[in-house]
Amino acid sequence: MKYSDEQRIAKIQVTTEKLLTYISRENITPERIFHEEPIQWAVTTPLYNIGEHVANLTAEFKQEHNTIPWVKIAGLRHRLVHHYEDTNWTVICAIIYDVLPKFLEELKQL
Template sequence: MKYSDEQRIKKIYENAKKLDEYIKSNNIQKDQLLQEQTLQWLVTTPLYNIGENAYYLSDDYKNKTPEIPWKMISGLRHRLVHDYDGINWTIIADVVLEEIPDLIEQLKYLV
């Protein structure tokens, strides 16, 4: 099924929001994300979905919203999927704890 850019933005926003809410409501800290494989698995699914939807946004839409690092977001998804054993969990923890809240702020005006 082909989704519109608006539908993809909504999916990205909803996945980011749910991930952020889970992290905050469970008071998950960076050291937990670095050490607990179950949490690592938990955060990868929303990140996959966010990256996949970002990848398939039209170039026109991405060009209209250059303040959002679409290439980095979709690149993270590719790294998670294709190089799972080589993942730097420090970077992923920083993305989950610092970048996702920023992304939510940027997207809430686009949803």
């Protein structure tokens, strides 16, 4: 199914909200992310989904909203999927705790 940019942004927003809610509700700390494989899977799967939707946004949409680092977001998905064994969990934690809340606010403005 082909989604519109608006549908993709809505899906990205919902996925981001669900991930942040899960992190909060389950008291997921960076320490748990570093050491618990089920938590690693639980936090990276939504990041894959976000990256996949971002990769499929139109070039025009990404250019129109060029303050968001679309290439890096899609690149994260590629890195996680193709180089999962080399995942830098410090970077993932920074994304989850520092980047995603700000990203969610930017999405709400679109």
